[in-house]
Amino acid sequence: ETGVTQTPRHLVMGMTNKKSLKCEQHLGHNAMYWYKQSAKKPLELMFVYNFKEQTENNSVPSRFSPECPNSSHLFLHLHTLQPEDSALYLCASSQTAPIPGLSYGYTFGSGTRLTVV
Amino acid sequence: AQSVTQLDSHVSVSEGTPVLLRCNYSSSYSPSLFWYVQHPNKGLQLLLKYTSAATLVKGINGFEAEFKKSETSFHLTKPSAHMSDAAEYFCVVSGSGSARQLTFGSGTQLTVLP
Numbered sequence: 001e002t003g004v005t006q007t008p009r010h011l012v013m014g015m016t017n018k019k020s021l022k023c024e025q026h027l028g029h030n031a032m033y034w035y036k037q038s039a040k041k042p043l044e045l046m047f048v049y050n051f052k053e054q055t056e057n058n059s060v061p062s063r064f065s066p067e068c069p070n071s072s073h074l075f076l077h078l079h080t081l082q083p084e085d086s087a088l089y090l091c092a093s094s095q096t097a098p099i100p101g102l103s104y105g106y107t108f109g110s111g112t113r114l115t116v117v
Numbered sequence: 118a119q120s121v122t123q124l125d126s127h128v129s130v131s132e133g134t135p136v137l138l139r140c141n142y143s144s145s146y147s148p149s150l151f152w153y154v155q156h157p158n159k160g161l162q163l164l165l166k167y168t169s170a171a172t173l174v175k176g177i178n179g180f181e182a183e184f185k186k187s188e189t190s191f192h193l194t195k196p197s198a199h200m201s202d203a204a205e206y207f208c209v210v211s212g213s214g215s216a217r218q219l220t221f222g223s224g225t226q227l228t229v230l231p
Contacts (some may be wrong), residue, residue, distance in 0.1 A: 103211035
């Protein structure tokens with residue numbers, strides 16, 4: 001299997017549940033990202049991992065907890081979510097270019113459509 | 118810091134007519150620029166990228182974009198729209214931080230009329 005794979009594709013959870021989103025990349029990239037995409041809103045960067053180390057947390061509420069055990073896997077653990085957290089959650093990966101400003105681009109997964117009821 | 122502005126939130130064209138999606142960027146260095154496409158309930162797919170080589174960049178599905186430094190623009194064009202082109206398009210600029218993070222525009226929704 002190639003590219004970036006996200007599971008599950010769809011998830012419905014109650015506000016008291018705990019669930020996890022999984023992302024796996026088969027591209028040998030060193031950086032991985034979580035994005036949130038809500039209807040009528042711009043794409044929101046949530047977390048960045050570079051060589052398994054978290055390098056950015058964009059003021060994301062603590063009910064979202066990321067985990068990056070190695071450069072190929074990224075998880076997003078969810079607990080006590082709110083209905084406004086319903087969105088498409090996208091994972092992406094990239095290979096860091098050696099020159100500032102140069103980028104090879106991101107490869108995105110198909111996303112997990114999360115509905116909080 | 119870098120930024121990107123997509124000048125139109127919605128564009129409608131008839132099938133078979135040209136497509137123009139406009140993007141202006143701001144950057145303090147020589148950035149990489151990208152266009153991504155997103156079909157409903159799907160992830161983002163890379164259409165094309167500029168990384169300081171040729172200023173006219175060709176991408177998939179007949180799309181191309183021209184990097185114009187003097188105008189700080191990176192507009193996306195296609196000579197003849199197809200129904201399958203209906204989607205949301207994102208213009209993206211690279212950052213200079215350690216993770217070379219990308220900054221996404223707010224998106225342009227392209228509608229193709231029969």
